[in-house]
Amino acid sequence: MKTNGRKVLALFVCMVCLLSGCGNAQTQNEEDLQSKGSNIPSLNETTEQKKEEYVQPEMKGEITVSAFMEQEFLTAAARQFMDLYPDVKVTVNVYHETSGAGSVEDYQTYLNTKIMTGKAEDIILNSFLPVEKYSEMGVFEDLSRYISLTPEFTEENYFMNVLQSAKTKNGEIYLIPYMAKFNVVGFCDALLSEQTGMESRLQSAGFAERMDIAKELVSNTSKKNTFLIMMNEVQFADYLIEDKLSDFIDVEKKSVNLNADTYISLLKEVKELSDNHAFDADVDFYNMEYYYAATCDYDVQAAFYELDEQSGLSYSMPIADSEGNVAVNANYSMALNSASHNKDLAWEFMKYLLSEEVQTLPSVHGLAVNRKGFDAAVERYYNFYAESNSGSVEKEEYGELLQSWMEQLNDCDTVDSALWTLIEEENGKFFEGKQTAEDTASVLQRKIEQYFHE
Amino acid sequence: MKKMIFRNRNQLLPWLMLLGSFAGFCLFYLVPFVVSFFYSVVDHPIHGAFCGLQNYKELLRNPYFLRGLKNTVAFMAVSIPLNMVLSLIVALVIHNMKRYPKYFGLVFLIPLAIPSATSAFFWESFWGLHGTFNKFLSSYHINGFDWRNSEYGMIVMIIIFIWKNVGYNMALYMSGLSSIPKQYYAYADVEGAGIWWKFRNITWVYLTPTTFLVLIMTFVNSFKIFKEIYIITGEFPPEGLYVLQHYMNNMFLSLNYPKLAGAVYILTIAIALPVACLFRSERKLSKDLHD
Numbered sequence: 001m002k003t004n005g006r007k008v009l010a011l012f013v014c015m016v017c018l019l020s021g022c023g024n025a026q027t028q029n030e031e032d033l034q035s036k037g038s039n040i041p042s043l044n045e046t047t048e049q050k051k052e053e054y055v056q057p058e059m060k061g062e063i064t065v066s067a068f069m070e071q072e073f074l075t076a077a078a079r080q081f082m083d084l085y086p087d088v089k090v091t092v093n094v095y096h097e098t099s100g101a102g103s104v105e106d107y108q109t110y111l112n113t114k115i116m117t118g119k120a121e122d123i124i125l126n127s128f129l130p131v132e133k134y135s136e137m138g139v140f141e142d143l144s145r146y147i148s149l150t151p152e153f154t155e156e157n158y159f160m161n162v163l164q165s166a167k168t169k170n171g172e173i174y175l176i177p178y179m180a181k182f183n184v185v186g187f188c189d190a191l192l193s194e195q196t197g198m199e200s201r202l203q204s205a206g207f208a209e210r211m212d213i214a215k216e217l218v219s220n221t222s223k224k225n226t227f228l229i230m231m232n233e234v235q236f237a238d239y240l241i242e243d244k245l246s247d248f249i250d251v252e253k254k255s256v257n258l259n260a261d262t263y264i265s266l267l268k269e270v271k272e273l274s275d276n277h278a279f280d281a282d283v284d285f286y287n288m289e290y291y292y293a294a295t296c297d298y299d300v301q302a303a304f305y306e307l308d309e310q311s312g313l314s315y316s317m318p319i320a321d322s323e324g325n326v327a328v329n330a331n332y333s334m335a336l337n338s339a340s341h342n343k344d345l346a347w348e349f350m351k352y353l354l355s356e357e358v359q360t361l362p363s364v365h366g367l368a369v370n371r372k373g374f375d376a377a378v379e380r381y382y383n384f385y386a387e388s389n390s391g392s393v394e395k396e397e398y399g400e401l402l403q404s405w406m407e408q409l410n411d412c413d414t415v416d417s418a419l420w421t422l423i424e425e426e427n428g429k430f431f432e433g434k435q436t437a438e439d440t441a442s443v444l445q446r447k448i449e450q451y452f453h454e
Numbered sequence: 455m456k457k458m459i460f461r462n463r464n465q466l467l468p469w470l471m472l473l474g475s476f477a478g479f480c481l482f483y484l485v486p487f488v489v490s491f492f493y494s495v496v497d498h499p500i501h502g503a504f505c506g507l508q509n510y511k512e513l514l515r516n517p518y519f520l521r522g523l524k525n526t527v528a529f530m531a532v533s534i535p536l537n538m539v540l541s542l543i544v545a546l547v548i549h550n551m552k553r554y555p556k557y558f559g560l561v562f563l564i565p566l567a568i569p570s571a572t573s574a575f576f577w578e579s580f581w582g583l584h585g586t587f588n589k590f591l592s593s594y595h596i597n598g599f600d601w602r603n604s605e606y607g608m609i610v611m612i613i614i615f616i617w618k619n620v621g622y623n624m625a626l627y628m629s630g631l632s633s634i635p636k637q638y639y640a641y642a643d644v645e646g647a648g649i650w651w652k653f654r655n656i657t658w659v660y661l662t663p664t665t666f667l668v669l670i671m672t673f674v675n676s677f678k679i680f681k682e683i684y685i686i687t688g689e690f691p692p693e694g695l696y697v698l699q700h701y702m703n704n705m706f707l708s709l710n711y712p713k714l715a716g717a718v719y720i721l722t723i724a725i726a727l728p729v730a731c732l733f734r735s736e737r738k739l740s741k742d743l744h745d
Contacts, residue, residue: 112709116499130708137709138500339500418707422690434583435600443603447690454518454704 054149057344060087065349066120068107068127070094072363074353081352090349093121104128104417115139118339122346126175126333128417132251134335140174141336146347147173158354159406162369165328166412169252175333175414178353179366180406182328184302185210186295186316191217191226205320205408207243211236214293218278225290228278233431234424236279237270239296241423242413243321251415254452259445267430267437274431299367300377303401304385307393318405327411332366367406378402422447487722494715502712509716519717522698523724525608529697530676533612537672538665540616541623546657548624549631559628562621573618574685578602581610602686607695615679622675623668630664631657666736670729677725 067074078090095107104127111129114120124140134140144167147153153163159180166175185207192198194217201213211228218226229236241248241263248258257263273279283290295313297305305311320326334353340346352358359373368374378399386393423444430440494509496502513519544562548555565573580586581601588598601610638656647655680699687695689704698721705714 108707112706115709116711133708133710138498138502139709446693450518450690450696451704454516454701454708 052149054151057348059085059345059348061342061345062089062091063123063342063346063349064121065090065092065123065125066095066111066114067092067125068095068104070096071125073358073361073365074125076361076363077349077353077358080357081349084352088345088349091121115337115339120337120339122337122340122342123350124335124337126335127331130416130418131175131330131335131414132416135168135172135174138338139335141338141340141343142172142174143176143336143347144171144173146336147176150351152351152355157371159369159371159374159409161407162328162409163354165409166330166333166414175330175335175412176350176354177328177330177333177369177412178359179332179364179368180299180328180409181332181366182299182318182326182405182409184297184299184306184316184318184405185229186297186302186306186313187214188217188291188293188295189312189314191221191223191291191293192314194221194223202315203317205317205324205326206322207239207319208322210294210317210319211240215273215278217293221291223289223291225283225288227280227283227290227292228273229294229296230279230292231296232279233270233274234428236273237267237427237431238420238424239319240266240270242319245321245415246323249415249419249448256445256448256452258448259441263441263444264437267427267440271431271437299402299405300381301385303398303405304381304389304393307397307401308385308389309392310390318408320408321411325411326408327413328409330412330414333412367402374403374406375399416451419448419451422451487718490711490715490718492715493711494719496712499709499711505712509712510720513713513716513720516713518696519698519701519713521693521696522701523720525694525696526677526698529608529611529615529679530673532608533615533676533679534669534672536612537616537619537623538668541620541668542627542661542665544620545624545627545631549628559621559624562624564621565618566621570681571685573614574682577610577614577682578686602695603692605694607687607692611679611683611695614682615676618679618682619672619675623672626664626668626671627661630661634660663736663740666732666739670732670736673729673732674725 065074065078074092078092081090082088095110107127108129111120111124120139131140147163152158153160162177162180164173165177167173187202187210192202198213198216201209204210204213214228218228231239244262244266248260248263249256295302295305296319297316299318302313302316305313306316318326334350336343336346336350354370356370356372358364359368359370360376362376362380364373364377366377368377378395382393382395382398386395426435426440426444426447429435430437435443493499493502495504495506497505497508548558548562551558578585582588583598583600585598585601587601591598601607634657638660639652642652642656677699680697680703683691683695683697684700684703689700689707691700698717702714702717702721705711705717
């Protein structure tokens with residue numbers, strides 16, 4: 001009896017301790033906030049107060065980097081960095097080189113396990129990772145402080161709009177793009193020449209608006225074999241959804257509105273276009289004359305073709321959403337592991353990846369975010385396209401066009417790839433005739449709501 | 455205790471043989487399980503602050519966790535008794551077969567040897583919109599639909615579970631049946647007892663310990679149906695098919711370890727308590743039977 005009483009008492013004490021933890025957590029959170037807040041200058045602080053300055057850490061230790069695929073520039077940068085700082089060891093762990101490496105989902109599971117055991121790399125290169133969820137769970141370090149304290153990060157040296165494109169509404173930055181990749185849509189010259197009075201509308205950058213113009217070009221032409229755009233219906237629907245993403249999904253508020261008429265009619269509209277052969281994939285490219293009213297291309301190539309009169313493309317522009325935001329692809333960005341024991345040293349390597357030395361490397365397959373690196377990329381891509389095309393494009397105008405596009409970038413597409421996978425899977429079923437548009441919208445609504453609120 | 459173990463060498467051997475398995479159990483199950491408790495009482499997996507039972511409270515308010523719990527309980531409530539009854543019937547039929555009972559028994563054991571992915575692929579194509587079952591229905595001019603993603607999804611999963619596990623339970627029952635002395639049936643026959651009387655007073659009574667074992671094994675196996683459900687319906691199945699393991703798997707993918715660890719502890723309690731009660735009852739009944 002006495003023993004039972006003791007057991008009950010012990011259990012009661014444990015329960016009280018655990019329950020009181022809830023209260024303590026709040027207090028601790030408040031304390032955390034206060035301590036964090038102490039680092040953030042308040043409105044009342046005067047300029048005389050001591051400003052936080054960046055102090056370079058001792059360049060000694062080991063840094064690890066996680067990447068899904070091997071990236072030449074990363075390997076080269078690691079080597080160069082170690083040459084520069086002999087006491088630093090940089091290990092790049094490439095998932096695809098490990099035995100049994102598989103899909104991006106497998107990589108995510110592999111990385112999750114490492115994060116869970118505290119063994120994840122100091123720097124994580126994003127490859128279709130659930131960035132929003134990782135940030136929410138505190139996996140990534142907020143880099144805004146690091147960026148603000150780094151004197152090299154100026155407009156003069158960098159495209160700061162790209163570096164800070166992943167900034168959240170609260171001002172946190174969890175991802176930094178190490179190169180800028182974005183898609184561009186241009187129109188077919190041959191079809192445009194048949195129309196008049198379209199000039200003002202051609203400046204609009206929204207995908208849906210651009211496609212409305214393309215539809216008009218297709219319906220008003222006398223030419224045969226005229227199609228809307230070279231992509232399949234699932235991709236086309238993706239772009240339209242992305243255009244109005246904030247109407248359908250609010251990632252920050254975790255709200256979903258896909259079960260709405262707008263989404264259902266969007267799907268039906270794309271299906272109708274597909275049924276009317278707007279995206280016809282059976283074009284015999286070598287034996288017939290054909291026209292695509294719009295062309296979606298990647299940045300460096302699109303810029304060259306825009307300027308090359310023989311390409312037959314004009315009014316190319318980076319794709320913007322309906323609110324005018326032009327997003328950079330988040331899969332070419334990096335994050336700092338918040339559980340890293342070597343954050344400052346890792347930041348030094350991240351800075352090095354963004355430095356002129358690395359960004360000018362030919363193995364940076366894209367537009368560098370560092371201005372010198374950008375110039376080098378312009379030179380490289382210009383030479384490449386000029387050699388393989390007979391048109392007369394000036395290097396300066398090519399560079400200027402790309403620069404103007406780079407300056408338009410103000411967003412980073414951090415929407416979890418899992419969401420796009422869900423959308424593409426269900427939309428694919430609809431386009432294959434396996435389910436109705438209404439069912440698709442309803443299933444997606446349920447799945448994405450579950451994804452957000454589970 | 456030490457003296458007791460070393461008193462007899464014969465007593466030491468089982469302990470030594472158990473040592474490897476026990477070490478593995480501790481290393482891969484017990485220690486991670488205990489360590490995971492830490493995650494269940496912090497608010498974030500990384501640099502988390504102690505939050506007491508907050509995660510448990512939130513879990514018990516989370517509609518998805520509750521849905522998973524409800525569906526898991528519903529699935530078990532239907533599939534376990536159904537599986538046990540069917541496997542007993544199959545075992546009785548095969549046990550009383552005059553010719554080739556082993557071969558018939560083997561047929562029911564085949565599903566156990568088929569990997570989950572293969573069987574899931576088969577059932578996916580069977581119950582799908584353009585699957586075999588709908589083709590069969592269309593021959594009777596009945597319009598089919600995607601059974602997996604319909605309100606009948608749970609029934610589909612129960613059928614798959616029974617298909618997969620009936621053989622295992624049948625084997626256990628057959629072993630139990632073969633241990634019942636044949637003389638009892640002979641005496642009953644002499645006394646003019648009918649089939650039902652013999653079943654109720656001989657077969658069922660002597661099968662009680664086996665039935666408990668089957669119940670425990672089916673209970674544990676019922677949690678393993680997740681593999682098939684997951685392969686067939688993915689991370690976000692229809693509401694009726696969302697089981698607790700979906701919740702836990704998705705929490706792992708979202709790195710929400712506090713919720714994951716909390717769910718693991720709740721699930722462990724939900725499994726351990728009934729299993730402990732069952733073992734206790736089984737021991738008591740076996741004792742009564744032997745007395």
